[in-house]
Amino acid sequence: MRNGLGIAALVLGIIGVLSGLIPLLFFIAGLLGLLAVIFGFVGRARAGKGGASNGGVALAGAILGLLSLGLATWGMVITVNAVDEAATQINQALSSTAPKPTKDPTPSASKAPKPIALGAVAREAPFALKILSANRRQVVSNLIGSHKAQGSYVVVHVLVKNTGKNPAQFDGTNSGLLDSDTNQYVIDSEATISQNLESGQGLYDQINPGQKVTRVLVFDIPKKANPVVIALFGAEGSQGSFMYLVKESALQNAGT
Numbered sequence: 001m002r003n004g005l006g007i008a009a010l011v012l013g014i015i016g017v018l019s020g021l022i023p024l025l026f027f028i029a030g031l032l033g034l035l036a037v038i039f040g041f042v043g044r045a046r047a048g049k050g051g052a053s054n055g056g057v058a059l060a061g062a063i064l065g066l067l068s069l070g071l072a073t074w075g076m077v078i079t080v081n082a083v084d085e086a087a088t089q090i091n092q093a094l095s096s097t098a099p100k101p102t103k104d105p106t107p108s109a110s111k112a113p114k115p116i117a118l119g120a121v122a123r124e125a126p127f128a129l130k131i132l133s134a135n136r137r138q139v140v141s142n143l144i145g146s147h148k149a150q151g152s153y154v155v156v157h158v159l160v161k162n163t164g165k166n167p168a169q170f171d172g173t174n175s176g177l178l179d180s181d182t183n184q185y186v187i188d189s190e191a192t193i194s195q196n197l198e199s200g201q202g203l204y205d206q207i208n209p210g211q212k213v214t215r216v217l218v219f220d221i222p223k224k225a226n227p228v229v230i231a232l233f234g235a236e237g238s239q240g241s242f243m244y245l246v247k248e249s250a251l252q253n254a255g256t
Helices: 004-020 023-048 055-097 189-198 248-255
Strands: 122-124 127-141 146-162 176-179 184-186 212-221 227-232 241-244
Touching: 004 023, 004 055, 023 055, 122 241, 127 189, 127 227, 127 241, 146 189, 146 227, 176 212, 184 212, 189 212, 212 227
Parallel strands: none
Antiparallel strands: 122 127, 127 146, 146 212, 176 184, 176 227, 227 241
16 A cells, blocks of 8 residues: 555644744745645545555645645744834834934024024023124135135124133034025135134134133125124034124115
C-alpha cells in the first residue's frame, strides 16, 4: 500500500497548525497547510481507489491543512497591522523630536505687532533700545576700507542699555527691515561689522549692567525702497521689538 501521502499530509498539517499559532510564522503555516491539503486529498483519492489504506489519516491531514491556511491568514493580518502600528508610532516619535522650524527674524505686515513711535524706548529684555538716527548712504567706510551698496545703505544708530543684572551681548545681527511695500531685508554683515569697529565698539562685545553703547546696523536695500520699520532682537529667543524709522505722521501723510 502507498500510504506515504496520507502520512505526509497529517505531519505537515500538524506542523502547519502549530506554526499558525505564532502570527509571525504565518508564511510557514500557509506553505505547510497548502501542501497538507494537496497531499491529503491526493492520498484520500488514492485510498478510494484501493491504492492506500489510510484514507482517514489523509483526510485528517487535509483538514489540518485547511486549518493551517486559516491560521496563516489570521497571522498575516495581525503581523501587517502590528507593523503598520509600529511605523505610525515611529513617525510620531520622529515628528515630536524633529527640530521646529525657526521663526523668520524679519518683520512682516501679517505677523508684526504695531511698531512703537520713533524716539520711544523699547524694552527688549535685558535691554532698553532707542533709535537715535536712520539715514541713507551709497558708501560706508572706516579706517580699514569702504563698502559700496548694491542699492543704497540704510544706516541705523541704536542706543542700547543693559538694564539687567548680568553682562549681555546685543549684536543686532538677527534684526530686519520692512519697507512700505512690506518687503523684508536682513543686515549687511560686513558693512555692519565695519561700522561698529569705526565707533570703537566691537559688535560682539558684552555690555555690562547699567552701561550704554551705540550699535550701528546697516541694511543694503533697493534705491526706490522706502524703509519704515525695523525689528530689533536682543537675547536669544526674544520676540523682537518693532520700531518706526520715520514719524507716524509722515506715514499717514504718505498714505493720503
